[in-house]
Amino acid sequence: MGTCIAKSFTAEGRTSLVQYACLTSFQWLICLALVVLGVVSMSRGASSDALTIIGLIGLAYLLVSLPTMWNATIRRLHDISSSGGSVAVFVLHAIFAVGTVTSWRFQGDGALTIALTCFAAGTLLWALFIIRDLWTLGCGVENDYGLPPSENEETPEGVRTLFKYIRVGIISLLSIWGLLMVVGTVCGYFVKGKKASPTEYPVERHSRYIPDNELETALREVNKTCPQKYGPITYEKAELSREERILQYNYTVDLGGELDIQKFKTALKWELTSMVEQMKRDPKTLAFLNVLLRNNFGIRARYVIKPSNEIVQDELSAREIRQILDK
Structure with a gap:
C-alpha cells in the first residue's frame, strides 16, 4: 500500500493486485468507520453540527484520497495490459446515477428518468468488466507499461483463490444493484400516482367537464359553518368560479377605518400561503x-x-x- 501512496500523483507504471487490494481494503475500512461513527452519534442524539463535522471529514478524506485511488486504478489496468482510460466509465456511471436520483427527487419527466437509469445501468455493466479485470492477477512479464511488480511472481496460490472469490462477490453485488435500479425505476414509473399518500395529489385534469358531485360537495362542506364572525373579520360563504377555475373565499373586515390598506395588501399573499400550509396539516382540509x-x-x-x-x-x-x- 505504501507504494500506491508514494505514487499518488503518477499514472505511469504498474500496480500489482496485492498492492491494489491492500489500498482498497484500507479505503473501505475508513469509510466503514465513518459510517459507524455517524450511526452511533445519531443513536446517542448527537447534534446536527456534530453529524455535519463527520460528513465533512468523510468528504475531505474522499477528496484527499481520490488521486491515490484514481492513479492506482489506472496502474492496475496497466498491469493486465489494459488502457487506463477505461476508468472514465466510473465517472459516467456516477453522472447518470446522480441524474437519475435528481430526476426522481424533483419529479422530472418519467421517460427521462428511465433513460437516465438505463444509461446508469449500462455504464455499470461496462464497469463490471473493468472490475473483473482490476481483480485479476497481472501477467508476470514486461508489457507496454513497464516491468511487472514483484508481487505478481510471489503471490501464493491461496491468495490467488481469495482474489477470485472477492472478484465474484463484487461483481455479483454490483449486478444485483444494477438490476434493482432498473426494475425499481420502471416499476416506480408505472405505479407512480396510482397510490397516493395523504400528502400527495393526482395529476391535474384539463377537461372542461367538472363533476358536480366532487367540487360542489366539497364546497358545501366548506360553507357549512358560514357565515362566522371572529372579532372584526366575518367569514362569508365561499364561491366557485368555473370560468376562472378558482375557489374564492369571501371575508368582511370592519375596523372602523383603522386598517392600513397598503400593508394589508402586502401581507395578503403571505396569509394565503400560511392558510394552505395549515390546510396541508389537516387530513380533511388536505383532501x-x-x-x-x-x-x-x-x-x-x-x-x-x-x-x-x-x-x-x-x-x-x-x-x-x-x-x-x-415543500
Whole structure:
C-alpha cells in the first residue's frame, strides 16, 4: 500500500493486485468507520453540527484520497495490459446515477428518468468488466507499461483463490444493484400516482367537464359553518368560479377605518400561503385541496373593507399550491 501512496500523483507504471487490494481494503475500512461513527452519534442524539463535522471529514478524506485511488486504478489496468482510460466509465456511471436520483427527487419527466437509469445501468455493466479485470492477477512479464511488480511472481496460490472469490462477490453485488435500479425505476414509473399518500395529489385534469358531485360537495362542506364572525373579520360563504377555475373565499373586515390598506395588501399573499400550509396539516382540509388540484383550481381570498367597501384580494394558482405542498 505504501507504494500506491508514494505514487499518488503518477499514472505511469504498474500496480500489482496485492498492492491494489491492500489500498482498497484500507479505503473501505475508513469509510466503514465513518459510517459507524455517524450511526452511533445519531443513536446517542448527537447534534446536527456534530453529524455535519463527520460528513465533512468523510468528504475531505474522499477528496484527499481520490488521486491515490484514481492513479492506482489506472496502474492496475496497466498491469493486465489494459488502457487506463477505461476508468472514465466510473465517472459516467456516477453522472447518470446522480441524474437519475435528481430526476426522481424533483419529479422530472418519467421517460427521462428511465433513460437516465438505463444509461446508469449500462455504464455499470461496462464497469463490471473493468472490475473483473482490476481483480485479476497481472501477467508476470514486461508489457507496454513497464516491468511487472514483484508481487505478481510471489503471490501464493491461496491468495490467488481469495482474489477470485472477492472478484465474484463484487461483481455479483454490483449486478444485483444494477438490476434493482432498473426494475425499481420502471416499476416506480408505472405505479407512480396510482397510490397516493395523504400528502400527495393526482395529476391535474384539463377537461372542461367538472363533476358536480366532487367540487360542489366539497364546497358545501366548506360553507357549512358560514357565515362566522371572529372579532372584526366575518367569514362569508365561499364561491366557485368555473370560468376562472378558482375557489374564492369571501371575508368582511370592519375596523372602523383603522386598517392600513397598503400593508394589508402586502401581507395578503403571505396569509394565503400560511392558510394552505395549515390546510396541508389537516387530513380533511388536505383532501379538499386535492379535489381542487385534481380539477386545476386555485384559491382566492377576497376581503371587503368596511366602511369604505374597498375590495382587496389575492390568489394562488394551482401550480403555486402544488409548490407549497411539495415543500
